[in-house]
Amino acid sequence: GAGVSQSPRYKVAKRGQDVALRCDPISGHVSLFWYQQALGQGPEFLTYFQNEAQLDKSGLPSDRFFAERPEGSVSTLKIQRTQQEDSAVYLCASSFRQASSYEQYFGPGTRLTVT
Amino acid sequence: GESVGLHLPTLSVQEGDNSIINCAYSNSASDYFIWYKQESGKGPQFIIDIRSNMDKRQGQRVTVLLNKTVKHLSLQIAATQPGDSAVYFCAENPFSNSGYALNFGKGTSLLVTP
Numbered sequence: 634g635a636g637v638s639q640s641p642r643y644k645v646a647k648r649g650q651d652v653a654l655r656c657d658p659i660s661g662h663v664s665l666f667w668y669q670q671a672l673g674q675g676p677e678f679l680t681y682f683q684n685e686a687q688l689d690k691s692g693l694p695s696d697r698f699f700a701e702r703p704e705g706s707v708s709t710l711k712i713q714r715t716q717q718e719d720s721a722v723y724l725c726a727s728s729f730r731q732a733s734s735y736e737q738y739f740g741p742g743t744r745l746t747v748t
Numbered sequence: 749g750e751s752v753g754l755h756l757p758t759l760s761v762q763e764g765d766n767s768i769i770n771c772a773y774s775n776s777a778s779d780y781f782i783w784y785k786q787e788s789g790k791g792p793q794f795i796i797d798i799r800s801n802m803d804k805r806q807g808q809r810v811t812v813l814l815n816k817t818v819k820h821l822s823l824q825i826a827a828t829q830p831g832d833s834a835v836y837f838c839a840e841n842p843f844s845n846s847g848y849a850l851n852f853g854k855g856t857s858l859l860v861t862p
Contacts, residue, residue: 675852
């Protein structure tokens with residue numbers, strides 16, 4: 634079956650531009666997670682949705698980062714006024730379960746480069 | 749602060765040999781651990797998981813061992829193949845079933861040579 638998909642796969646933005654990254658989770662998955670992965674590092678948690686509710690956004694690095702999942706399926710991560718330190722791979726993961734103590738399925742990620 | 753870490757950043761093994769990748773964790777409250785494999789340009793791929801009420805779990809060619817006494821986790825890959833070359837991450841849920849973040853280690857790069 635179809636896995637988690639993300640678009641675009643690559644995004645180049647000039648510093649100060651706004652970007653929107655899309656995640657299509659596996660159909661029927663309740664939980665959706667966003668992670669940020671810097672080069673050579675492990676993924677770092679950004680935010681978590683259970684259906685349409687954003688239950689944890691403690692990992693968002695600044696108020697320039699905003700995520701939504703209005704209908705409980707597709708999610709968008711928006712970064713306003715991008716900075717060079719925002720350059721990273723942004724990973725989306727989904728899970729059938731309502732907690733992170735179960736298997737999360739990851740998408741291929743969006744590589745964001747801010748110039 | 750408490751974190752998940754790895755003993756070795758890189759590991760080179762010959763095809764057909766067994767591989768062992770180690771991971772240390774410091775949060776004694778962690779009760780769920782996962783190993784992920786990440787190939788270049790791809791997202792992490794689930795390999796195997798284990799809960800704290802177990803000390804060993806086996807999958808296809810992989811075994812995860814959990815030693816809670818010394819807070820150590822290992823991934824054993826039997827008969828390593830070229831396709832196993834990737835970065836391997838261990839991850840923990842430090843909050844039992846009440847938290848949402850998975851904490852990932854830095855990763856170990858496994859290189860399988862012919």
